[in-house]
Amino acid sequence: MITSFLGVLFDGLAYGMLLFLISVGLSVTLGLMNFINLAHGAFAMLGGYVCVLALQRWGLPFYLMLPLAFLLSALAGLLLERVLYRHLYRRSHLDQVLATIGLTFMAIASANYFFGPMQQPVQVPQFLSGQISVAGVDLNLYRGFLLAAGAALTLALTLALERTRFGASVRAAVDRPRVAEALGIRVGLVFQVTFAVGCGLAGLGGALGVQVLGLDPAFPLKFIVYFLLVVAVGGTSGLKGPLYAALLLGVIDVAGKYYIPEIGAFIIYAMMVILLVLRPQGLISRK
Amino acid sequence: MSIALRTDGLVKQFGGLRAVNSVSLSLPQGQRHAVIGPNGAGKTSLINLLTGVLRPSAGEVYLGEERVTRLSVHQRVKRGLTRTYQINNLFPELTVLQSVLLAVCEQHGVATQLWRPLAACAAEIAAAREILRTLNLHHIEGEAVKELAYGQQRLVEIALALACKPRILLLDEPAAGVPKGESAALFAAIARLPGEVTVLLIEHDMDIVFRFAERITVLVAGAILTEGTPQEIARDAQVKQVYLGNAA
Amino acid sequence: MSIPTQAARQIPVAEIVFWLVLAAGFWLWPSYLPLASQVLIAGLFALSLDLVLGYAGIVSLGHAAYFGVGAYAAGVLASHGWGEPFSGLLLAAVCAGATGFITSFLVVRGKDLTRLMVTTGIGLLLFELANRLTDVTGGNDGLLGMEMRPLLGTFRFDMYGKVAYGYSLAVTFVLFLLMRRVVNSPFGLSLRGIRDNPGRMLALGYPVHRRLIAMYTLASVYAGIAGALLAQTTQFVGTDVLSFNRSAELMVMLIVGGTGMLYGGLVGAAVFMVAHHYLSDLNPSYWQFWLGAFLIAIVMFGRDGVLGACLRLMRAWRVRAQKAALES
Ligand SMILES: Nc1ncnc2c1ncn2[C@@H]1O[C@H](COP(=O)(O)OP(=O)(O)O)[C@@H](O)[C@H]1O
Numbered sequence: 108m109i110t111s112f113l114g115v116l117f118d119g120l121a122y123g124m125l126l127f128l129i130s131v132g133l134s135v136t137l138g139l140m141n142f143i144n145l146a147h148g149a150f151a152m153l154g155g156y157v158c159v160l161a162l163q164r165w166g167l168p169f170y171l172m173l174p175l176a177f178l179l180s181a182l183a184g185l186l187l188e189r190v191l192y193r194h195l196y197r198r199s200h201l202d203q204v205l206a207t208i209g210l211t212f213m214a215i216a217s218a219n220y221f222f223g224p225m226q227q228p229v230q231v232p233q234f235l236s237g238q239i240s241v242a243g244v245d246l247n248l249y250r251g252f253l254l255a256a257g258a259a260l261t262l263a264l265t266l267a268l269e270r271t272r273f274g275a276s277v278r279a280a281v282d283r284p285r286v287a288e289a290l291g292i293r294v295g296l297v298f299q300v301t302f303a304v305g306c307g308l309a310g311l312g313g314a315l316g317v318q319v320l321g322l323d324p325a326f327p328l329k330f331i332v333y334f335l336l337v338v339a340v341g342g343t344s345g346l347k348g349p350l351y352a353a354l355l356l357g358v359i360d361v362a363g364k365y366y367i368p369e370i371g372a373f374i375i376y377a378m379m380v381i382l383l384v385l386r387p388q389g390l391i392s393r394k
Numbered sequence: 395m396s397i398a399l400r401t402d403g404l405v406k407q408f409g410g411l412r413a414v415n416s417v418s419l420s421l422p423q424g425q426r427h428a429v430i431g432p433n434g435a436g437k438t439s440l441i442n443l444l445t446g447v448l449r450p451s452a453g454e455v456y457l458g459e460e461r462v463t464r465l466s467v468h469q470r471v472k473r474g475l476t477r478t479y480q481i482n483n484l485f486p487e488l489t490v491l492q493s494v495l496l497a498v499c500e501q502h503g504v505a506t507q508l509w510r511p512l513a514a515c516a517a518e519i520a521a522a523r524e525i526l527r528t529l530n531l532h533h534i535e536g537e538a539v540k541e542l543a544y545g546q547q548r549l550v551e552i553a554l555a556l557a558c559k560p561r562i563l564l565l566d567e568p569a570a571g572v573p574k575g576e577s578a579a580l581f582a583a584i585a586r587l588p589g590e591v592t593v594l595l596i597e598h599d600m601d602i603v604f605r606f607a608e609r610i611t612v613l614v615a616g617a618i619l620t621e622g623t624p625q626e627i628a629r630d631a632q633v634k635q636v637y638l639g640n641a642a
Numbered sequence: 643m644s645i646p647t648q649a650a651r652q653i654p655v656a657e658i659v660f661w662l663v664l665a666a667g668f669w670l671w672p673s674y675l676p677l678a679s680q681v682l683i684a685g686l687f688a689l690s691l692d693l694v695l696g697y698a699g700i701v702s703l704g705h706a707a708y709f710g711v712g713a714y715a716a717g718v719l720a721s722h723g724w725g726e727p728f729s730g731l732l733l734a735a736v737c738a739g740a741t742g743f744i745t746s747f748l749v750v751r752g753k754d755l756t757r758l759m760v761t762t763g764i765g766l767l768l769f770e771l772a773n774r775l776t777d778v779t780g781g782n783d784g785l786l787g788m789e790m791r792p793l794l795g796t797f798r799f800d801m802y803g804k805v806a807y808g809y810s811l812a813v814t815f816v817l818f819l820l821m822r823r824v825v826n827s828p829f830g831l832s833l834r835g836i837r838d839n840p841g842r843m844l845a846l847g848y849p850v851h852r853r854l855i856a857m858y859t860l861a862s863v864y865a866g867i868a869g870a871l872l873a874q875t876t877q878f879v880g881t882d883v884l885s886f887n888r889s890a891e892l893m894v895m896l897i898v899g900g901t902g903m904l905y906g907g908l909v910g911a912a913v914f915m916v917a918h919h920y921l922s923d924l925n926p927s928y929w930q931f932w933l934g935a936f937l938i939a940i941v942m943f944g945r946d947g948v949l950g951a952c953l954r955l956m957r958a959w960r961v962r963a964q965k966a967a968l969e970s
C-alpha cells in the first residue's frame with residue numbers, strides 16, 4: 108500500500124515535471140501578451156517527432172537529441188512568432204483561439220502526413236532504462252531522470268529569470284508592461300525571445316516525454332487541456348505557481364488513473380471545471 | 395431635505411496605496427455637488443466605490459436610508475444611481491440609437507421580452523430619440539458608435555446616463571476630451587435635469603465647477619481636504635496652496 | 643440592422659429564396675438528401691452557437707455537450723420502444739435545456755479564457771461520462787436498436803432520406819423563425835450589448851449573468867434538438883456526438899459562414915460539409931491542413947465569413963450598378 112503510493116507519487120511527480128516544462132512557455136505567453144495560444148502543444152509534438160527522428164532514423168545519441176529538439180522547436184516558435192503570432196496580439200481572444208486552432212489543425216495534419224496516425228515507439232537509452240530499488244520501492248530509472256532533469260532546468264530557469272538582466276526585463280514586462288515600456292525595455296523583443304524559449308522548452312518536454320505521454324498526431328489537442336490547466340491553476344507570473352500546479356496535476360492524474368481507473372480522465376476535467384469556477388479570474392489574476 | 399447619497403469612512407486600499415482614505419460624504423437630494431482634486435487624488439476610485447465596481451476596504455455607502463455597500467453594480471442602478479465614465483465606455487459595434495435603446499428598454503422593463511420585435515417598441519424608440527435630440531445626436535442615430543469622433547462619443551456617454559433616468563448622477567469628467575466649443579450642449583443637458591436629481595460632478599475646469607456646484611468637496615491624496623460652498627472653497631488658503639498651487 | 647424600423651419586420655426576398663431553394667432540395671439534389679439533412683442539422687446546431695458566440699460573445703469549445711445530451715435523450719427514448727419523433731425532440735429539448743441551465747452558472751463566470759476552458763471541460767466531462775455509462779449509451783459501440791415510428795403516424799423514414807430531409811428542414815425552419823424573432827427583440831439587443839461591453843451593461847442596470855443564463859439555456863435547447871434530429875434521422879448515436887472535434891468543427895462552420903448574422907451557421911455548415919464531402923476523399927490530412935490554413939486566413943483577412951463576403955460583394959456591386967446608371 109505504502110510502496111504503491113510512493114511509486115504513484117514518484118511517477119506523478121515525473122509526469123508533472125514534464126507538464127511543467129511544456130506549459131511554462133504557455134504561461135509566459137499568456138502572462139506577457141494576454142495571448143491564448145491553443146497551438147502550444149504543437150511545439151511539444153514537434154520536439155517529440157524530432158526525438159523520434161533523431162534517435163530512430165539518424166541514430167543520434169540521446170544527449171545530442173535533447174538540445175536539437177529544443178533548438179528546432181525554438182526556431183519554429185521564432186519563425187511563427189514573426190509570421191503569425193505578432194499579428195494576433197492585439198486581436199480579440201476569439202481571433203486568437205481561431206487562428207491557433209487553425210495552426211493546430213495544420214500541425215496535426217502535417218504530422219499525420221509525414222509520420223502516419225500511429226503512436227511512435229521510442230526506446231529509452233540503455234543507461235536510463237530499468238528500475239532501481241530505493242528503500243524497497245521499485246522506481247523507474249527514466250522517470251527519475253525526468254525528475255532530475257526537470258529540477259535542474261527549473262533551477263536554471265529560476266536563476267536566469269532572477270539573476271540576469273534579461274530575466275529582469277521579462278519579469279518587469281510580465282508584471283508591469285506599461286512601466287517596462289516606459290523604462291525603455293523593448294517588450295516586443297523580450298516577448299520574441301521568451302516565446303522562442305518557451306517553445307523550445309515545450310519541444311524539449313515533448314522529446315523527453317515521448318515515453319511517458321505517448322506521441323501521435325492528436326497530441327496537441329489531447330494535452331492542451333492539461334497545459335491550460337497548469338496555467339489556470341498556477342497563474343502567469345513567476346515559475347513557482349505553474350511548477351506546483353503541474354506537479355499537483357501530475358500526481359492527481361496518475362493517482363486517479365491508478366486507484367480509480369473506472370473514472371479515468373474524469374477527475375482532471377472535473378477538477379478543471381471546479382477550479383475555474385472557484386477562481387474565475389484564476390487565469391490572469393493580475394489586473 | 396433628505397439625504398440621497400451618503401458615505402461613511404470609505405477606504406480603498408490598492409496594495410500599499412490608499413487611493414481613498416476614510417471619505418465621508420453626504421449629498422442632500424437635488425444637490426449639485428462637485429468633487430475636485432489633482433490627478434490621482436482618488437476621484438474615479440471614489441465613484442467606483444459608490445457604484446459598486448470596487449469593493450471598499452472599509453466603510454459604507456448609503457442610498458437614502460438603505461445601506462448598499464454589499465449590492466452589485468446593477469442593483470444600485472436599479473435604485474437610481476447612475477454614472478458616466480472618465481474614459482468612454484460604450485458599445486462600439488452598436489449604433490447610437492441602439493445603445494440608448496438598451497438603457498431605455500431596461501428602464502421601461504421591456505428588456506426581457508423575447509418576443510416583441512425591437513422595431514415594435516415605439517415608446518422606447520421615441521424616448522431614446524428624445525434624449526438624442528437634447529444632445530444633438532439625433533442626426534447620427536444610425537451610425538455605429540465606433541465610427542464617431544471622440545467628442546461625439548462623450549455625448550453618447552451622457553445620453554446613456556440620462557436614459558437610465560437617474561435619481562443620483564455621478565459624472566466623471568464628462569467634458570474630458572470634448573472640444574471646448576462642443577461641451578456646451580453637454581452641460582446644457584445636465585443643467586436641464588429635473589431639480590430633484592442629485593448630481594455629483596468631477597471636473598477640472600474651475601469655471602464650470604464654480605458655475606455649476608452648490609457645494610464643493612476637495613479631495614487630496616484620497617482624503618477630504620475640505621468641503622464648502624464655492625465661495626468658501628475659493629477663499630480657502632489651504633485649497634489654493636494644495637490644489638491651485640501653481641496657478642495662484 | 644442599423645435602424646430598428648420596419649426593416650427588421652420585413653422578410654427580404656433573399657431570405658424567402660433561400661428557404662424555397664432548400665424546400666426544392668427534394669428535386670434539386672435528390673441523391674444527396676442524407677447529406678443535405680446533415681447540413682441542416684449542423685446548421686441548426688451552428689445557429690445555437692451563433693446565439694452564444696455571435697450574439698452574446700461567449701467563446702465556447704464545448705457546445706457538443708448539449709448536442710450530445712439531446713442526441714442521447716432522443717436515442718435512448720427510441721431504443722426503449724418509444725419511437726414517436728416529436729416526443730423525442732421534446733425530451734431532448736428538456737434534457738439539453740436542463741443541462742444547459744445547470745452548467746450555465748459555471749460558464750457565465752470569468753472571462754474569455756476561463757469560459758473557453760470551462761466549456762471545453764464540460765464537453766470533455768460529458769464525453770467521458772458517455773464513455774463510462776455503457777449501460778445507457780452503449781459506450782464505444784454506440785447506441786443501437788433505435789426504432790423510429792413514422793412521422794405524424796404516416797411518413798415512414800425511408801432509405802433515400804426523403805422523410806428525414808423534410809423533417810429536418812421543417813424543424814430547422816420553425817426553430818430558425820423563432821430565433822430570428824428572438825435576436826430582433828429587446829432581449830436580442832441586450833445580448834449584443836453584453837457581447838460588446840458587459841461592464842457597461844451592468845452600469846445600465848442589466849443583470850448580465852441572468853441574461854446570459856437565459857441565453858445559454860435557450861441555445862442548449864436548440865443544440866439538443868439538433869442532436870435529437872441527428873439521432874432520429876440516422877437511427878444511431880455514437881459517443882462522437884459529444885466529442886471535442888464536433889465542438890471545434892461547429893465553431894469552424896460558424897466562423898466560415900459568419901457570426902451574428904443568423905444565416906452564417908447554415909451557410910457555413912453547407913460550405914464546410916460539402917467541401918468535406920469532396921475533399922476528404924483525397925486524403926484526410928489534406929482536408930485538415932487546408933481547413934486550418936483557411937481558419938487562419940479568415941482571422942487574418944476578414945472575420946465575417948462567407949456570408950459577410952457575399953454581402954460585401956453584393957453591396958459593392960449595387961453601388962457600381964447605381965454609379966453606372968447615373969453615368970449613362
Ligand atoms: N485598480 C487599481 N489598482 C491599483 N491602483 C489603482 C487602481 N485604480 C486606481 N489606482 C490608483 O489610485 C490612485 C487614484 O486614482 P484615481 O481614482 O483614478 O484618481 P483620479 O480620478 O482622482 O485622477 C492613483 O494613484 C491610481 O494609480
Ligand SMILES: [Mg+2]
Nearest residue numbers: 437438439480
Ligand atoms: Mg479620474
